[in-house]
Amino acid sequence: xxxxxGPLDCLDCDGQGHIDCKTCQSCQGAGDAPEGVMDVYxxxxxxxxxxxxxxxxxxxxxxxxxxxLEEYRRALAKRVAAWQQ
Numbered sequence: 001x002x003x004x005x006g007p008l009d010c011l012d013c014d015g016q017g018h019i020d021c022k023t024c025q026s027c028q029g030a031g032d033a034p035e036g037v038m039d040v041y042x043x044x045x046x047x048x049x050x051x052x053x054x055x056x057x058x059x060x061x062x063x064x065x066x067x068x069l070e071e072y073r074r075a076l077a078k079r080v081a082a083w084q085q
Contacts, residue, residue: 008072010065013056017063020053 009015024045041047055061
């Protein structure tokens with residue numbers, strides 16, 4: 001498993017929001033359409049280069065760790081309240 005991208009990212013899916021994310025076989029992960037096709041991007045993956053599996057059950061597809069996100073929101077609300085005084 002890769003290192004999460006940020007302090008609020010879900011640890012189960014590395015902030016991706018999906019499990020079983022695979023490289024698109026149509027474009028080999030490039031996101032470009034095959035040569036000779038009029039579209040600018042790969043249609044099966046919509047230019048992302050990846051095919052996504054099921055949403056992550058831990059974060060429900062958001063990519064964020066809910067507990068840490070709630071802690072951050074509470075801390076932010078306290079700071080805003082302190083600034084408003």
